[in-house]
Amino acid sequence: MPDHQQHILLVGAGLAGSLLSIYLARRGYAVDVYERRPDMRLAHMSAGRSINLALSKRGIHALDEVGLLDAIMDIAIPMRGRMIHGENSSLTFQPYGKDDSEVIYSVSRGDLNRKLMDLAESHTHVRIHFQQRCDGMDFAKRAVHFTDEETGASYMRSEDTVIATDGAGSPVRQSMEATPRFNFSQEFLEHGYKELSIPPGRDGGFQLEKHALHIWPRHSFMLIALPNPDGSFTCTLFLQQEGDPGFSSLDTPAGVRAFFEREFPDALALMPTLEDDFFSNPTGALGTIRCFPWHVGDAAALLGDACHAVVPFYGQGMNCAFEDCTVLNECLDEFGTDWHRVFAAYQERRKINADAIADLALENFIEMRDRVADPHFLLMKKVGLVLEEKFPEYFIPKYSMVTFHRTPYAVARRRGQIQQEILEELTRGIEKIEDVHFALAEQRISTRLRPYTEEAGSLR
Amino acid sequence: MPDHQQHILLVGAGLAGSLLSIYLARRGYAVDVYERRPDMRLAHMSAGRSINLALSKRGIHALDEVGLLDAIMDIAIPMRGRMIHGENSSLTFQPYGKDDSEVIYSVSRGDLNRKLMDLAESHTHVRIHFQQRCDGMDFAKRAVHFTDEETGASYMRSEDTVIATDGAGSPVRQSMEATPRFNFSQEFLEHGYKELSIPPGRDGGFQLEKHALHIWPRHSFMLIALPNPDGSFTCTLFLQQEGDPGFSSLDTPAGVRAFFEREFPDALALMPTLEDDFFSNPTGALGTIRCFPWHVGDAAALLGDACHAVVPFYGQGMNCAFEDCTVLNECLDEFGTDWHRVFAAYQERRKINADAIADLALENFIEMRDRVADPHFLLMKKVGLVLEEKFPEYFIPKYSMVTFHRTPYAVARRRGQIQQEILEELTRGIEKIEDVHFALAEQRISTRLRPYTEEAGSLR
Structure with a gap:
């Protein structure tokens, strides 16, 4: 003092x-x-x-x-993973971490x-x-x-x-x-964002899985939704400002509804105030x-x-x-x-x-709006979590280093790039986790990564 | 109209x-x-x-x-090349272009x-x-x-x-x-610049070679001089702002003189107003x-x-x-x-x-303050000019594309990178231009570069 x-x-x-x-x-x-x-x-x-x-x-x-x-x-709501809403309204759940202790929290x-x-x-x-x-x-x-x-x-x-x-x-x-x-x-994306809403159900309950971050990945754009304690979800549409589809061309209530009917029908069914929200909320820059x-x-x-x-x-x-x-x-x-x-x-x-x-x-x-819908990407995510289990001193998935650890971001990014190469090599031409040649992994990991504990302190 | x-x-x-x-x-x-x-x-x-x-x-x-x-x-003075002032006051002349038509002009x-x-x-x-x-x-x-x-x-x-x-x-x-x-x-270099001067000689003549851009390359810093019609040269010192040597540590007339005595003795002999110029002219940012x-x-x-x-x-x-x-x-x-x-x-x-x-x-x-003093760099420059002579439809040195042609800068930069790789391959382990295996060059050039004329219009 x-x-x-x-x-x-x-x-x-x-x-x-x-x-x-x-x-x-x-x-x-x-x-x-x-x-x-x-x-x-x-x-x-x-x-x-x-x-x-x-x-x-x-x-x-x-x-x-x-x-x-x-x-x-x-007042926080644990989110255990991403719930991917596919183009055919299919649902796929991707856990964020290795177990239920590794979750992120939705807070207002x-x-x-x-x-x-x-x-x-x-x-x-x-x-x-x-x-x-x-x-x-x-x-x-x-x-x-x-x-x-x-x-x-x-x-x-x-x-x-x-x-x-x-x-x-x-x-x-x-x-x-x-x-x-x-x-x-200052560098801006060509995408902007718009906040939208899914209210609680008639019984006051959550209309989508409560303990997930919901994503509707659509390649060049996406919708996401995070839970609130009152049973509602706050949604955000990320979309290019110009072009079609783009915020500038979504300029009528009917156009907005048709866009959601085509791209996010399962979400649209839960959004009674979509058009009002869309035109009263500002379009933010990123x-x-x-x-x-x-x-x-x-x-x-x-x-x-x-x-x-x-x-x-x-x-x-x-x-x-x-x-x-x-x-x-x-x-x-x-x-x-x-x-x-x-x-x-x-x-x-x-x-x-x-x-x-x-x-x-x-x-x-790019990962959120596009790659999360790719089965090969999902396989690599799974392999990454297995590698963490097998070689915890060397391999912690990039998302986990950033989100569940205090690994310096610069270390997480550099190690994440090396780990990504290893994941791509281990999963090349493979469709199921059972086919991954994990015996090969140890040698590749230990020659290309220093032990995590040794490096962690090297960059604050 | x-x-x-x-x-x-x-x-x-x-x-x-x-x-x-x-x-x-x-x-x-x-x-x-x-x-x-x-x-x-x-x-x-x-x-x-x-x-x-x-x-x-x-x-x-x-x-x-x-x-x-x-x-x-x-009112312009042609400069035919760089005159390199070495650390031992040696002089080396590097022509800019393939002949005396390829020069740049010093103008006020x-x-x-x-x-x-x-x-x-x-x-x-x-x-x-x-x-x-x-x-x-x-x-x-x-x-x-x-x-x-x-x-x-x-x-x-x-x-x-x-x-x-x-x-x-x-x-x-x-x-x-x-x-x-x-x-x-806006991104600034750690280097700043200071304008200095070499006056005309007693007879009104130029005290250094008139038709050259003079460079004193000293790795992390450099001095340059360009001729003026009145017989004087305008000099510019490029130097780090902080550190030693650096503008912040050159804070006394004696210190400035000692620095020039050590680094640029041949220039110092021609700069009677050095200390005055140094402390009355501002230090510019880059x-x-x-x-x-x-x-x-x-x-x-x-x-x-x-x-x-x-x-x-x-x-x-x-x-x-x-x-x-x-x-x-x-x-x-x-x-x-x-x-x-x-x-x-x-x-x-x-x-x-x-x-x-x-x-x-x-x-x-980097090239001006450091590489121009390197014999291997000089060899590559010479080889580049020979390649231009032999394969004019494919190979024009990067400096020439930028300076003596109106090749779009983006094209010049991209072709320049490819050409640099070729120059490095052709001169690896070689000290004299006579040892360069020019027969190899044609195949390398023609497989890696489109004809110059074909590409020139592809980017405005």
């Missing part, structure tokens, strides 16, 4: 900012958090934005560290954020200031500019240490973009943001989507941001109040991994 | 904007050009910015099309820009408005915002067609960055800018550095921007006043090639 209480200013009380304020408060810092939106615990959330999230190992670890895990588990973004804010404010020295819009930062003066959205008044706050958790459109990062030699990229550096000396640092927004196809956006908090907290353990070293070490450990999960998430879009 | 005279607004009267205004005036358009800086024909240019340029085929072609080539050739940016402006304003319907700073564009209203830098007054100009030639920091592109799904990246799309419907388009700033190591920044003008003019030939089709075709033809020259320029930095 610092000698005299140091103040820290956070920009943004979303998931990452709220969690970080708790980590910092537990270390003895006084934290002021400035948030653009009104307090979501008082105001009603707007439609089309209540996206649910897939909580997995890294997020669980962070929530456990701050003591919030049990409360979140009470709003519920999770509210509980994080409550816990943050239970600390005497954390204050969240709502409806305060950040307009950028002057790094030399360590001054953050704000506008009070209720009164319209502009003002500035100076603080020795500022951490921006202000999301993909981060005003603090935009101020960094104007500094010399700041590297930045982009990847990368930048470097992530900090300006000891004055300011970026965390979460502000420095590494990713597409949602690995379910890791929140989990990665939470892991940022865990790692920043470790750096505070190591370097105390030397914020320059803290920020530099945090950047060193996280940048390479944020780049890796951005790439993994882009790659997984 | 359009039926009634259409007006076009250009933002920026730099090299690309001035040239484009001439192309458009020759088609019968009325053109208003808004330029942030004062008229360089009246004001004295600031020190450290009088960079000279290497004019080559694509730039020459454009200047010829608008009738300015002879006037520019009067200021002189070239002034002549382009003079020619532009000789057209009745071209007007250049100086000291008018662009503050961005509202695309829906087709309105460009300006501030008059003399009076401080802000105002707006609406025009059906706007083309932004406003450079790497383009305010019009920045307005595009805020539109949905605009892809953008970045690559990419973006997509390049136009907003028929309302606005970007051209030149505004959409594709590149690092200077292929000497193609200006040549590429001039080729943009040539291609846009071709699209006007094909699609007349249908500006949406004109802009879409221009983007389709140029984006892939702008990406290719950006990559080529980054790759050439």
